[in-house]
Amino acid sequence: MDSNGGRVDELLTELQSLKDSKLDIEARISVLEAQLQQIQSNQKPSSDCSSEFGHDLTPDMIYRYSRQLLLPSFGVQGQSNLLKSSILVIGAGGLGSPALLYLAACGVGRLGMVDHDVVELNNLHRQIIHGEAYIGRSKVESAAAACRSINSTIEIMEHREALRTSNALEIVSKYDIVVDATDNAPSRYMISDCCVLLGKPLVSGAALGLEGQLAVYNYNGGPCYRCLFPTPPPTTACQRCSDSGVLGVVPGVIGCLQALEAIKVASLVGEPLSGRMLLFDALSARIRIVKIRGRSSQCEACGENATLTREEFQHFDYEKFTQSPLSAAPLKLKLLTTDSRISSKEYDEVVKNGEAHILIDVRPSHHYKIVSLPKSTNIPLANLEDRLPEISSELKSKGIYVVCRRGNDSQRAVQLLHKKGFTSAKDIVGGLESWAHDVDQRFPTY
Amino acid sequence: MVKIVTLLPAQHLPRFKTCTCYQFYSYLASSKILICIFSLKCSGGLELLCDSVKIHSINVDLPAEEKKLTMKHLLAWVRSNLIKERPEMFMKGDTVRPGVLVLVNDCDWELSGQLDTTLEDKDVIVFISTLHGG
Ligand SMILES: [Zn+2]
Numbered sequence: 001m002d003s004n005g006g007r008v009d010e011l012l013t014e015l016q017s018l019k020d021s022k023l024d025i026e027a028r029i030s031v032l033e034a035q036l037q038q039i040q041s042n043q044k045p046s047s048d049c050s051s052e053f054g055h056d057l058t059p060d061m062i063y064r065y066s067r068q069l070l071l072p073s074f075g076v077q078g079q080s081n082l083l084k085s086s087i088l089v090i091g092a093g094g095l096g097s098p099a100l101l102y103l104a105a106c107g108v109g110r111l112g113m114v115d116h117d118v119v120e121l122n123n124l125h126r127q128i129i130h131g132e133a134y135i136g137r138s139k140v141e142s143a144a145a146a147c148r149s150i151n152s153t154i155e156i157m158e159h160r161e162a163l164r165t166s167n168a169l170e171i172v173s174k175y176d177i178v179v180d181a182t183d184n185a186p187s188r189y190m191i192s193d194c195c196v197l198l199g200k201p202l203v204s205g206a207a208l209g210l211e212g213q214l215a216v217y218n219y220n221g222g223p224c225y226r227c228l229f230p231t232p233p234p235t236t237a238c239q240r241c242s243d244s245g246v247l248g249v250v251p252g253v254i255g256c257l258q259a260l261e262a263i264k265v266a267s268l269v270g271e272p273l274s275g276r277m278l279l280f281d282a283l284s285a286r287i288r289i290v291k292i293r294g295r296s297s298q299c300e301a302c303g304e305n306a307t308l309t310r311e312e313f314q315h316f317d318y319e320k321f322t323q324s325p326l327s328a329a330p331l332k333l334k335l336l337t338t339d340s341r342i343s344s345k346e347y348d349e350v351v352k353n354g355e356a357h358i359l360i361d362v363r364p365s366h367h368y369k370i371v372s373l374p375k376s377t378n379i380p381l382a383n384l385e386d387r388l389p390e391i392s393s394e395l396k397s398k399g400i401y402v403v404c405r406r407g408n409d410s411q412r413a414v415q416l417l418h419k420k421g422f423t424s425a426k427d428i429v430g431g432l433e434s435w436a437h438d439v440d441q442r443f444p445t446y
Numbered sequence: 447m448v449k450i451v452t453l454l455p456a457q458h459l460p461r462f463k464t465c466t467c468y469q470f471y472s473y474l475a476s477s478k479i480l481i482c483i484f485s486l487k488c489s490g491g492l493e494l495l496c497d498s499v500k501i502h503s504i505n506v507d508l509p510a511e512e513k514k515l516t517m518k519h520l521l522a523w524v525r526s527n528l529i530k531e532r533p534e535m536f537m538k539g540d541t542v543r544p545g546v547l548v549l550v551n552d553c554d555w556e557l558s559g560q561l562d563t564t565l566e567d568k569d570v571i572v573f574i575s576t577l578h579g580g
Pocket residue numbers: 223224225226227228295296299300301302303
């Protein structure tokens with residue numbers, strides 16, 4: 001047994017180190033290829049090309065982009081505009097993945113990407129630009145390698161950092177067009193304001209659950225994001241994919257449409273989705289396009305008396321403005337005193353000592369179906385108050401413990417129980433995530 | 447997620463029958479029975495507020511002293527009749543909360559007068575909750 005275990009560890013270590021070096025080599029290859037391409041294209045007498053064919057596309061470009069050149073409404077002019085353009089994609093996640101792949105493939109001259117996250121296993125169902133080999137590594141590193149492998153002839157810029165008010169102006173100013181593929185409210189306001197200050201068109205997409213939304217802001221006198229949403233929504237109305245779920249293909253659809261709108265703006269072809277908004281409902285297979293207001297003269301960012309300056313922008317607290325964090329880190333509430341809480345390890349002792357108790361799992365029932373602790377009773381927080389009468393006799397005679405996914409709702413539930421007279425109720429700190437981390441490593445997390 | 451609210455002037459109430467989503471579309475198609483009907487669709491999580499019921503078929507009385515139904519009446523009515531929990535997720539004061547777009551006939555209500563927008567037969571009202579995920 002021991003020797004087997006040792007051998008397995010040895011193999012795993014060697015595999016991992018080989019995989020790491022493979023990735024490094026591949027990344028190095030694509031960088032070198034890009035450099036070679038750069039040198040070769042510089043050496044080519046480009047003036048000859050333009051005189052020869054009447055435009056600035058090289059023979060390689062003509063062949064690579066031929067199917068786009070064959071489109072009468074796109075053609076050489078559209079492709080040529082695209083090759084001269086630069087596009088920044090903010091967020092290399094569910095929306096950014098397809099957007100980046102298509103923008104790299106179609107021949108955007110310079111493609112930038114910003115993200116500070118690392119690739120995780122539970123990203124892969126929707127963030128299709130990343131593969132298993134990149135788990136634990138930078139999303140930008142992974143996305144850049146994927147884009148280079150599709151098209152080594154374009155310039156790819158990596159920004160492995162979070163977009164903040166301190167670096168946004170500098171980064172965004174290097175590009176013609178911005179694609180907002182982020183996942184939170186403060187980033188959306190920050191990016192829109194930044195685009196207004198720098199006069200950049202903004203292709204904004206969002207997706208959650210089975211729905212998506214898309215609009216082009218700050219384009220040709222059209223509205224900005226703040227014209228439409230001058231006041232941020234309450235935080236309770238800002239759901240996250242990590243809490244509410246998302247079907248992978250839904251951000252995929254919206255990300256593709258973002259690439260399309262960015263291509264239209266960059267190539268000066270067609271009619272971008274400005275002053276309009278596209279609403280996608282995956283479940284009923286419906287896409288609606290609705291007319292939205294124009295630029296608001298009262299808008300604080302782009303209106304007639306707008307006072308927003310670069311200086312102000314750099315000191316504006318978007319997290320405070322929207323009451324929600326820029327990063328995707330889940331909320332950690334502290335509503336209860338320590339004597340009303342126990343750790344997952346302490347709860348494990350309660351179970352092992354055979355103490356009589358009831359464990360209430362207050363997650364929604366569709367969470368409970370994914371995974372639950374044995375002998376727990378599922379009463380979702382939303383129904384707890386209504387269902388107290390049916391369990392109150394049991395609650396009175398036993399210890400009460402409350403658990404949820406991360407330890408926020410369990411605190412809310414214990415507060416409610418205390419208010420209703422069940423003063424012995426305690427919650428499990430950190431919820432099932434801490435159970436999986438500290439007690440039973442085989443317990444699934446999601 | 448299609449939710450339909452039928453809104454009829456009081457004098458038309460006796461002629462009204464509850465209507466489902468499919469009936470609504472066939473009403474639209476046939477056009478002769480259209481007395482009609484506002485459709486209210488919610489998306490972006492707003493459906494959770496309406497008890498997860500996908501289709502509502504409801505009559506609304508025009509306030510006695512009023513001649514025309516406005517968005518203001520409609521919102522007050524939606525608040526007291528349709529929203530089952532956490533009204534603050536839908537409304538703030540007498541208007542919708544920040545982050546909700548109101549569309550009258552696929553058009554931003556800013557363009558038609560917001561709360562003063564008058565509603566007529568066959569108008570379609572949609573509430574959109576802005577999404578931030580990605
Ligand atoms: Zn504006």
